[in-house]
Amino acid sequence: MAERAVVAVALSSMDSASWIEPLRQACATAGLDARFEVWDGRRIDARYAVVWLPPPQLFAVERSLRAVFNAGAGVERLLAMPELPPGLPVLRLVDAGMAPKMAEYVCFFLARITRALDRFLGPNPLRDWHADRPRGAPPIVGVLGLGAIGARIAQAVAAFGYPVRGWSRTPKQLAGIEAFAAGQLDEFLAGTQILVDVLPLTDETRDLLDRARLSRLPRGAHLINVGRAGTIVDADLLALLDEGHLASAVLDVFRVEPLPADHLFWHHPKVTVTPHLSGPTPRLPAARQIAEGIARLEAGAPAAALPGYVDRARGY
Ligand code: NDP
Ligand code: OXD
Numbered sequence: 001m002a003e004r005a006v007v008a009v010a011l012s013s014m015d016s017a018s019w020i021e022p023l024r025q026a027c028a029t030a031g032l033d034a035r036f037e038v039w040d041g042r043r044i045d046a047r048y049a050v051v052w053l054p055p056p057q058l059f060a061v062e063r064s065l066r067a068v069f070n071a072g073a074g075v076e077r078l079l080a081m082p083e084l085p086p087g088l089p090v091l092r093l094v095d096a097g098m099a100p101k102m103a104e105y106v107c108f109f110l111a112r113i114t115r116a117l118d119r120f121l122g123p124n125p126l127r128d129w130h131a132d133r134p135r136g137a138p139p140i141v142g143v144l145g146l147g148a149i150g151a152r153i154a155q156a157v158a159a160f161g162y163p164v165r166g167w168s169r170t171p172k173q174l175a176g177i178e179a180f181a182a183g184q185l186d187e188f189l190a191g192t193q194i195l196v197d198v199l200p201l202t203d204e205t206r207d208l209l210d211r212a213r214l215s216r217l218p219r220g221a222h223l224i225n226v227g228r229a230g231t232i233v234d235a236d237l238l239a240l241l242d243e244g245h246l247a248s249a250v251l252d253v254f255r256v257e258p259l260p261a262d263h264l265f266w267h268h269p270k271v272t273v274t275p276h277l278s279g280p281t282p283r284l285p286a287a288r289q290i291a292e293g294i295a296r297l298e299a300g301a302p303a304a305a306l307p308g309y310v311d312r313a314r315g316y
Pocket of ligand 2 (some may be wrong): 281
């Protein structure tokens with residue numbers, strides 16, 4: 001009989017202990033015999049690790065790892081760890097319940113922007129029954145990144161009647177979404193009135209939206225960033241907001257998190273800051289995906305055949 005798999009759980013900011021029970025439950029459902037342990041720095045001979053910003057010594061201490069499961073979608077910080085062994089397969093979550101929450105977040109801010117709902121909120125709400133209502137054509141929404149999450153966001157936005165366009169590295173065919181390929185970014189931006197960034201951070205997407213690119217958006221455009229902050233040059237974004245080229249920015253992700261208390265974004269009148277909460281990883285669906293992944297690996301499947309296998313050269 002195969003030896004029981006030991007799984008190290010090292011989830012730093014996500015509270016490792018709270019994941020043990022969902023992982024156990026998910027294992028029982030997947031028919032997998034595994035032992036999950038919160039990793040405390042001592043060697044447990046783990047065959048797999050479930051991580052989010054793990055301590056770097058994990059990879060030096062646990063030398064028998066066969067794969068590492070990232071308890072989130074973005075892997076840029078994990079891949080940037082010099083301690084991560086080069087050949088160790090990395091798997092990430094694919095949707096796992098994050099996509100609908102992020103679609104909800106984006107649609108909430110779209111309604112707020114397009115109906116100027118802020119007028120009715122806050123300490124001095126407008127009390128005018130005859131306040132202006134938008135009756136024209138809805139603005140064009142452009143979604144950068146049409147992966148597990150971006151596609152869901154694009155489809156949710158389209159379901160509310162917005163014309164939606166999407167940009168991805170490889171061409172996509174999604175019902176009701178106008179698709180733009182990698183070489184068509186300028187054209188994509190020129191026709192986008194509300195830009196939603198759902199890109200992973202990779203060598204190719206780092207600093208992608210600089211002054212030149214953001215300036216291609218029409219005057220008065222809005223930005224919602226739920227992907228990664230490193231895809232946008234902060235100083236260029238602030239300058240374009242101050243100059244009035246961009247009307248507003250809703251930012252859920254930041255180059256430094258937690259966002260430092262003195263950062264300009266906190267106080268800028270055209271910026272809404274949320275503390276990286278658009279897509280919190282829901283424990284049970286995530287645990288199920290991880291348990292199914294481990295079960296398949298234990299059954300002999302190659303890691304590259306699993307959903308969420310990260311192409312380390314590509315960076316996502
Ligand atoms: P996926 O890997 O499924 O999708 C990534 C998308 O980006 C794909 O459509 C991909 O193109 C596209 N893309 C990648 N590189 C490029 C490029 N150079 N040019 C054009 N398009 C590119 O990721 P997910 O949808 O699961 O997640 C996206 C990101 O959202 C995560 O990486 C993470 O950073 C962020 N995130 C944020 C959360 C939050 O709470 N704020 C929560 C969860 C995720 P192609 O389809 O051709 O591969
Ligand atoms: C993720 C995130 O990548 O929460 O999952 O940002």
